[in-house]
Amino acid sequence: MILQALCEYYQRKALDPQEALAPFGFEEKEIPFLIVLNSDGKFIQLLDTRDKDAVGKLRSRSHLVPKGWGRQGSKSYEIAYPLWDHYGYVLAQPKLDKPDAAPNPKDVEMAAKQHKAFCNIVDSIYEVFPNDKGVFAVKAFLANEVEKDKLKQSADWLECLKIKGCNLSFKLVDAEYLVCQSPDVKRWVAQSIKSDDSDTGVCLVSGERASIARLHPVIKGVGGTQSGGAAIASFNKDSFNSWNKEQGANSPVSEKTAFEYTTALNYLLRTQCPNRFQMGEISVVCWAEKNNSLEQAFPNFFTDPPSDNPDAGVAALKHIAGSLHNGAYQQPDGKDKFYLLGLSPNAARIAVRFWQVGTVAEFSERIGQWFSDIEISKSEKQLVPALKSLLRTTALLGEDKNMSPHLVGETVRAILQGLPLPENLLQSVIKRIKAEKGAVTFYRAALIKACLNRKFRFYRQTEQEVTVGLNKDEQRVGYRLGRLFAVLEKLQEDANPGLNATIRDRYYSSASCTPKSVFGTLMRLHTHHLKKLPNPAWQGAAEKNIGEIMDGIKEFPSHLNLEEQGLFAVGYYHQRQHRFVKNESTEGAV
Amino acid sequence: MGFCLEVSGDFACFTRPEMKVERVSYDVITPSAARSIFDAILWKPAIEWQVTKIEVLNPIRWINLRRNEIKGVISASNVRSAMKAGCGTLGFYVDDGDNRQQRAGLFLRDVSYRIHAEFSLTQAAGAADLTGKYAEMFRRRAKKGQCFNQPYLGCREFSCDFSLVEEGADLKSPIDDTRDLGWMMYDMDYTDLKSPTPLFFRAEIKNGVVLVPSKNSAEVRG
Numbered sequence: 001m002i003l004q005a006l007c008e009y010y011q012r013k014a015l016d017p018q019e020a021l022a023p024f025g026f027e028e029k030e031i032p033f034l035i036v037l038n039s040d041g042k043f044i045q046l047l048d049t050r051d052k053d054a055v056g057k058l059r060s061r062s063h064l065v066p067k068g069w070g071r072q073g074s075k076s077y078e079i080a081y082p083l084w085d086h087y088g089y090v091l092a093q094p095k096l097d098k099p100d101a102a103p104n105p106k107d108v109e110m111a112a113k114q115h116k117a118f119c120n121i122v123d124s125i126y127e128v129f130p131n132d133k134g135v136f137a138v139k140a141f142l143a144n145e146v147e148k149d150k151l152k153q154s155a156d157w158l159e160c161l162k163i164k165g166c167n168l169s170f171k172l173v174d175a176e177y178l179v180c181q182s183p184d185v186k187r188w189v190a191q192s193i194k195s196d197d198s199d200t201g202v203c204l205v206s207g208e209r210a211s212i213a214r215l216h217p218v219i220k221g222v223g224g225t226q227s228g229g230a231a232i233a234s235f236n237k238d239s240f241n242s243w244n245k246e247q248g249a250n251s252p253v254s255e256k257t258a259f260e261y262t263t264a265l266n267y268l269l270r271t272q273c274p275n276r277f278q279m280g281e282i283s284v285v286c287w288a289e290k291n292n293s294l295e296q297a298f299p300n301f302f303t304d305p306p307s308d309n310p311d312a313g314v315a316a317l318k319h320i321a322g323s324l325h326n327g328a329y330q331q332p333d334g335k336d337k338f339y340l341l342g343l344s345p346n347a348a349r350i351a352v353r354f355w356q357v358g359t360v361a362e363f364s365e366r367i368g369q370w371f372s373d374i375e376i377s378k379s380e381k382q383l384v385p386a387l388k389s390l391l392r393t394t395a396l397l398g399e400d401k402n403m404s405p406h407l408v409g410e411t412v413r414a415i416l417q418g419l420p421l422p423e424n425l426l427q428s429v430i431k432r433i434k435a436e437k438g439a440v441t442f443y444r445a446a447l448i449k450a451c452l453n454r455k456f457r458f459y460r461q462t463e464q465e466v467t468v469g470l471n472k473d474e475q476r477v478g479y480r481l482g483r484l485f486a487v488l489e490k491l492q493e494d495a496n497p498g499l500n501a502t503i504r505d506r507y508y509s510s511a512s513c514t515p516k517s518v519f520g521t522l523m524r525l526h527t528h529h530l531k532k533l534p535n536p537a538w539q540g541a542a543e544k545n546i547g548e549i550m551d552g553i554k555e556f557p558s559h560l561n562l563e564e565q566g567l568f569a570v571g572y573y574h575q576r577q578h579r580f581v582k583n584e585s586t587e588g589a590v
Numbered sequence: 591m592g593f594c595l596e597v598s599g600d601f602a603c604f605t606r607p608e609m610k611v612e613r614v615s616y617d618v619i620t621p622s623a624a625r626s627i628f629d630a631i632l633w634k635p636a637i638e639w640q641v642t643k644i645e646v647l648n649p650i651r652w653i654n655l656r657r658n659e660i661k662g663v664i665s666a667s668n669v670r671s672a673m674k675a676g677c678g679t680l681g682f683y684v685d686d687g688d689n690r691q692q693r694a695g696l697f698l699r700d701v702s703y704r705i706h707a708e709f710s711l712t713q714a715a716g717a718a719d720l721t722g723k724y725a726e727m728f729r730r731r732a733k734k735g736q737c738f739n740q741p742y743l744g745c746r747e748f749s750c751d752f753s754l755v756e757e758g759a760d761l762k763s764p765i766d767d768t769r770d771l772g773w774m775m776y777d778m779d780y781t782d783l784k785s786p787t788p789l790f791f792r793a794e795i796k797n798g799v800v801l802v803p804s805k806n807s808a809e810v811r812g
Contacts, residue, residue, distance in 0.1 A: 001617070003608060004772045202811045204607055204790050207773045209811075233608040237661035237691065240611045243778075243786055251607035252788065344694060351612035351694035353654060409654050 041140025221269030224345030334361030438508030478564030482571025764798025
């Protein structure tokens with residue numbers, strides 16, 4: 001299903017010539033410098049293709065070049081790429097530690113061998129297509145030492161040397177495209193596509209009989225894998241083989257299909273791709289069957305907005321709200337399939353963390369439901385949080401690397417399938433609140449409310465859901481105790497202004513787990529606080545409030561279970577928010 | 591002769607061949623895994639099981655697990671020398687740092703299927719082998735819960751419970767799900783025992799039912 005969906009994405013992109021991905025035999029490669037020649041092979045200039053990106057770093061532009069087949073091993077210098085490669089192959093420039101350093105004699109030898117291989121391949125292309133102007137120019141240039149020296153004298157050469165293993169390619173001064181992109185070279189590539197004598201078999205993605213790929217092209221872009229790239233279908237150890245089959249024979253996929261799905265996945269995983277986002281160690285990509293605006297809006301529900309567009313989250317939310325009416329999706333493209341793939345690194349392999357397939361309508365509705373679940377009273381300035389910000393609150397010190405990857409995957413799955421959130425999530429949030437001495441922040445309260453409401457909706461439909469704002473009629477004892485705790489804390493703050501540690505720091509954990517042991521003390525304390533209030537008029541208001549809350553509490557329970565502790569936290573949060581929502585003219589009135 | 595078994599288990603992993611290392615399961619039980627359940631109850635060289643229909647009774651749910659496994663294979667020559675010598679160390683330890691490989695898996699959980707299958711006599715069947723005989727054997731064993739090895743759902747560690755479904759019993763209806771599952775692994779073709787080849791078929795789930803074509807039909811490619 002996964003590979004098939006990726007191949008369909010490749011084909012969908014291929015239909016639109018503007019957006020087509022690299023055809024079979026080609027790949028997108030970043031080439032920082034282009035050698036510009038005239039039709040006789042004379043050197044004109046060294047063109048720098050790099051632009052400054054949003055961060056200010058220089059990024060070179062990607063060009064479509066004939067695919068570089070893998071080269072490894074001691075004889076790797078014999079394999080040169082057609083009409084593009086790094087400066088060792090193109091110009092016999094040995095690798096240097098610094099641009100002005102003297103090269104190692106071994107490196108000089110290696111570079112000379114590499115250059116010879118490069119010239120050989122250019123000659124072989126020339127033999128097949130002698131009429132191509134570009135190839136002729138390159139052949140003439142390579143044969144001419146004077147021209148090569150002119151290049152080394154040019155201004156940008158030192159810049160080029162600064163990049164280790166800088167890739168170079170050729171361009172004719174009067175042509176739009178690179179020499180390796182000319183029609184003749186494309187034909188040469190198509191003819192020479194290496195197919196090692198691999199067996200034919202039935203491809204498990206397309207069902208067609210074709211030659212089976214022995215090794216699939218690598219996937220770059222999954223954060224945490226090795227820099228050379230990793231593979232989804234990889235059988236790199238003996239114990240992974242079945243029936244003594246080796247490498248690709250363990251899972252027959254035709255070469256064309258392997259190329260298509262890896263190109264599509266590499267495209268989706270490229271940096272700056274709007275369809276991709278990172279959740280802790282999981283790289284997630286999303287795409288739809290047909291062009292759909294949900295593809296770009298989707299990542300903003302989960303991850304922080306990019307720094308150059310902080311309103312992206314709000315815009316995405318508006319998009320969802322606009323397409324739903326009473327929770328049901330209204331637009332005509334609702335039946336289009338939508339795919340979400342979460343990939344996790346494991347050295348040279350990629351593990352699939354989650355794979356969700358649904359329709360655009362289903363996903364939009366479930367996201368809409370999610371946002372209504374996390375809605376809770378808040379100050380005006382606060383934005384609706386993305387999932388990542390919410391999950392960060394369960395991590396130690398609020399750092400991404402401390403987030404449990406299991407929790408992230410399970411939560412995303414639960415949201416998209418409309419299931420209750422994992423039990424582990426409620427437990428983690430409450431644990432952090434207790435560890436941080438009762439820090440019930442907006443994010444944590446929203447998460448707890450979502451956990452509780454989804455659980456009630458799924459398992460106990462008769463149970464009343466937790467409300468967005470303060471609910472004075474709420475009878476559940478956990479909620480009432482939370483409210484009471486907030487009121488008592490405020491009373492203490494009013495009675496002793498400038499206090500360093502309130503009852504929250506000292507008593508939150510025990511008040512929320514074992515109220516009976518603690519509330520006795522707290523109630524005893526509060527009478528003293530009442531007497532110490534600076535303005536005696538506030539005393540009446542505070543007593544009234546406490547009385548009203550106590551009215552619903554028959555007795556302090558000895559233990560509160562996890563759910564009730566969640567209600568405690570939400571009640572505490574609601575009561576504290578309540579005094580900010582009203583006008584502040586009645587200061588001290590809790 | 592057609593029989594019906596209802597199987598259920600806590601976990602299942604019908605591994606996709608392309609994601610064999612970091613396991614990802616197919617959405618539904620493969621005909622190969624279904625056949626293995628029938629084989630576990632009764633199999634003789636004289637009979638061959640053919641799965642005809644699979645009904646999915648529980649909604650499809652997933653779980654993610656990471657497990658420590660090993661990367662090496664015990665070499666045959668080591669075994670041979672141990673046999674000759676009469677003793678030897680063949681053990682493999684997971685907590686040996688070099689050998690350990692952590693493999694993630696995306697498995698199914700709380701699965702339940704009703705599988706319909708029939709058997710036919712093979713070339714190995716002799717004169718005394720009658721279909722009636724094997725049918726009775728199977729029915730007896732399945733009712734009693736007898737099996738050669740504990741039936742499992744894809745991987746041996748995910749064992750399952752089974753029960754024979756008789757005619758006219760009260761049946762749980764399959765889930766209401768209709769979609770295309772793409773090309774799915776059908777079984778392995780064991781005609782060449784040294785190097786079996788995989789067979790694939792285009793699977794579709796219609797109202798919770800997957801119809802499985804016969805092994806020799808044109809829909810099975812291999």
